[in-house]
Amino acid sequence: MENKLPRIEIIEKYCKGCAICAEYCPTQVLEMRGFVVAVKNLEACTKCMQCELRCPDFAIKVFAE
Amino acid sequence: MSYDYEKWIRPGKLPHIWCPGCGHGIVMKGLIRAFDTLGFKKENTCIVSGIGCASRLPGYIDCCTLHTAHGRAAAFATGVKMARPEMDVICVGGDGDGCAIGGNHFIHMCRRNIDMTYIVMNNKIYGMTGGQFSSSTPTGAKASTTPYGNPDPAFDIAKLAIGAGATFVARGTAFHATQIDKLIVEAVQHKGMSVVEILDDCPTTYGRRNKFKSVVEMMNNLKETTVPVKAAEKMTPEQLQGKVLTGVLYKEEGRSDYTTEYAKVIERAQAAKK
Numbered sequence: 001m002e003n004k005l006p007r008i009e010i011i012e013k014y015c016k017g018c019a020i021c022a023e024y025c026p027t028q029v030l031e032m033r034g035f036v037v038a039v040k041n042l043e044a045c046t047k048c049m050q051c052e053l054r055c056p057d058f059a060i061k062v063f064a065e
Numbered sequence: 066m067s068y069d070y071e072k073w074i075r076p077g078k079l080p081h082i083w084c085p086g087c088g089h090g091i092v093m094k095g096l097i098r099a100f101d102t103l104g105f106k107k108e109n110t111c112i113v114s115g116i117g118c119a120s121r122l123p124g125y126i127d128c129c130t131l132h133t134a135h136g137r138a139a140a141f142a143t144g145v146k147m148a149r150p151e152m153d154v155i156c157v158g159g160d161g162d163g164c165a166i167g168g169n170h171f172i173h174m175c176r177r178n179i180d181m182t183y184i185v186m187n188n189k190i191y192g193m194t195g196g197q198f199s200s201s202t203p204t205g206a207k208a209s210t211t212p213y214g215n216p217d218p219a220f221d222i223a224k225l226a227i228g229a230g231a232t233f234v235a236r237g238t239a240f241h242a243t244q245i246d247k248l249i250v251e252a253v254q255h256k257g258m259s260v261v262e263i264l265d266d267c268p269t270t271y272g273r274r275n276k277f278k279s280v281v282e283m284m285n286n287l288k289e290t291t292v293p294v295k296a297a298e299k300m301t302p303e304q305l306q307g308k309v310l311t312g313v314l315y316k317e318e319g320r321s322d323y324t325t326e327y328a329k330v331i332e333r334a335q336a337a338k339k
Contacts, residue, residue, distance in 0.1 A: 009067075014079055018086030018268075023281045052067060053242045056090025058079055061067040 086280025088239025095245030136167025
């Protein structure tokens with residue numbers, strides 16, 4: 001079965017750089033670049049949606065099939 | 066699949082004013098998920114708030130909203146509920162707004178057992194006005210008005226609500242994000258006064274003064290200092306020292322709510338007139 005990668009959308013205008021998403025990501029997919037979060041290693045994403053759930057700023061969305 | 070929060074957000078209102086890492090955004094997400102679970106309609110939902118950081122929440126949510134005077138959210142919400150008993154009324158506010166400045170309204174709202182829900186976002190400080198200590202600031206904590214430590218003991222908001230007569234009282238935290246919407250759903254479904262206290266973080270005015278190095282440290286602190294009610298049953302008093310219980314703390318069924326009782330009064334008055 002083909003394991004399709006999710007699409008992680010970061011709305012940079014909304015992100016305030018609190019780093020909650022990067023810290024609670026269990027597979028370290030996200031990293032902080034200055035005051036904005038960025039995707040570092042998409043292949044490791046398990047689509048657990050913890051980042052989307054915890055982001056207080058509505059800045060991160062995970063689209064998974 | 067990504068959760069569609071935007072359908073409940075007023076267009077063009079984001080990004081919100083809350084500071085980086087403030088838990089109010091997480092609570093707002095939980096509230097939106099709860100609305101979807103409950104199948105709420107925008108025209109039949111009313112959110113009422115007072116003044117403060119947490120009270121800015123109704124400005125972002127696209128339904129009937131009321132932003133009122135400091136501490137008076139409970140009074141205005143009672144009015145909305147009495148005028149339109151079929152409406153789903155939800156009060157939101159912070160600890161300072163709800164339990165210090167609006168403490169009087171809060172206890173009487175609980176006493177009357179009005180069929181609505183009050184969500185208290187307890188960040189233990191007055192954030193918007195510059196970090197003055199509130200009624201729920203822990204003893205010894207530093208605030209802009211208590212630079213040498215707070216001498217006062219803190220309110221236990223959940224116990225206050227139980228004592229005042231609320232029939233459903235629950236407590237969650239901004240760290241336990243999935244629990245927030247479940248508690249709100251249960252609170253709204255309960256017929257009678259429901260109070261949900263959500264322990265929150267204020268990294269800007271509380272965290273910096275009280276030696277929290279980052280937002281994540283504050284979030285971890287919420288995780289470490291709380292214990293679910295069911296787990297606490299198996300723990301010894303020594304293990305529970307300094308811990309705060311989360312989950313549904315109190316539920317009382319069978320007590321008639323205020324709008325039902327008031328409808329009876331109207332009926333009696335009209336019968337007497339004839």
